[in-house]
Amino acid sequence: RMVIPVGQRYQQTMYIMRKENGKLRAEALRPTLFVPMTGNAEDSRQIKPDPLNPQLFNADFETVKEGYEFILGWYYQRQVKLASGPDTAQGKYYAKFTNETPGLSSHMLQGFAIDGRAIGSLAIGVQIKLDEVRQGRTRDEMPLFAISFYDDSRREVGIVTLGPFIGSHNWSPAQKIVRVPIQAREAILRVGLFGGIGEFSIDDLKIRPNKR
Numbered sequence: 001r002m003v004i005p006v007g008q009r010y011q012q013t014m015y016i017m018r019k020e021n022g023k024l025r026a027e028a029l030r031p032t033l034f035v036p037m038t039g040n041a042e043d044s045r046q047i048k049p050d051p052l053n054p055q056l057f058n059a060d061f062e063t064v065k066e067g068y069e070f071i072l073g074w075y076y077q078r079q080v081k082l083a084s085g086p087d088t089a090q091g092k093y094y095a096k097f098t099n100e101t102p103g104l105s106s107h108m109l110q111g112f113a114i115d116g117r118a119i120g121s122l123a124i125g126v127q128i129k130l131d132e133v134r135q136g137r138t139r140d141e142m143p144l145f146a147i148s149f150y151d152d153s154r155r156e157v158g159i160v161t162l163g164p165f166i167g168s169h170n171w172s173p174a175q176k177i178v179r180v181p182i183q184a185r186e187a188i189l190r191v192g193l194f195g196g197i198g199e200f201s202i203d204d205l206k207i208r209p210n211k212r
Contacts, residue, residue: 051115051185052209054122059110059205061093071095071108079106080192083201089127089171094203097143099193102136106200107192116149116184120212125175126205130168133198141195142166149184157183165200182212 049055057063058073061082065072071082074095083096099106114122124145135142144163151157160178189207193200 049113051113052118054112054114054119054187054207054209056110056112056189056205056207059207060091061095061203062091064093074108074110077108078192079104080108087129087171089129089203091203094127094129094201097191097193097200097202099195099197102197103141103195104136105192105195107190107194109188109190111186111188114149114180114184114187114209116180116182116212118212119180119184119209121177121179121210122147123175123177123208123210124162124206125173125208126162127171127203128165128174129171129199129201129203130165131199131201132168133166133193133196133200135164135166136193136195136197138195141193143193143196143200144191146190147178148188148190149181150186150188151183152185154186157181164196171201171203177210180212 056073058071061071063072064082070077071080074080079099080095080097082093084093088094095108097106124147126145130143133143142164144161144165146159146161148156149158149160158179158181162174162176162178165174191202191205
């Protein structure tokens with residue numbers, strides 16, 4: 001058997017290939033964030049992320065795969081699930097983070113390309129719902145959105161946040177315009193309870209780039 005990554009840059013899933021009765025059978029494992037490749041493999045890709053038009057994949061959570069337990073396009077998922085029902089902010093599905101143990105991880109993330117020489121800021125917009133959300137062991141353990149920016153050597157050059165969020169309320173919008181460092185070439189968006197407790201739900205997440 002062997003394990004191989006399948007997918008596009010920043011959006012890949014590990015598959016384990018098992019040989020059964022003389023045939024290879026693929027089984028999807030937990031999704032994993034991969035940074036861009038280099039060399040011929042990268043040069044041969046026909047579809048590449050556009051750093052002048054940074055976008056998130058499946059940020060409205062409406063892209064689903066039958067029989068697949070994870071949220072497509074999001075990585076390192078901990079204590080988060082795809083939820084549905086009549087109480088969505090839009091569409092049929094949303095992401096719900098749940099944690100009962102202060103300090104325990106509950107989060108997911110997604111990477112994307114961005115060129116800080118051309119993009120001066122990002123407008124972040126999202127619908128959120130809180131159910132008895134409280135901080136964890138410290139004030140740093142609370143739900144929020146965080147974007148870390150990296151230069152062409154993948155050194156962190158800045159971090160911005162939306163939140164934190166505390167309490168209980170039905171779906172309501174949250175938004176913020178954040179600055180993009182001019183050195184930025186890649187970014188990772190993280191969202192979750194990050195050690196906080198309660199239920200934190202998100203839907204219809206969007207980022208809109210503004211030119212520098």
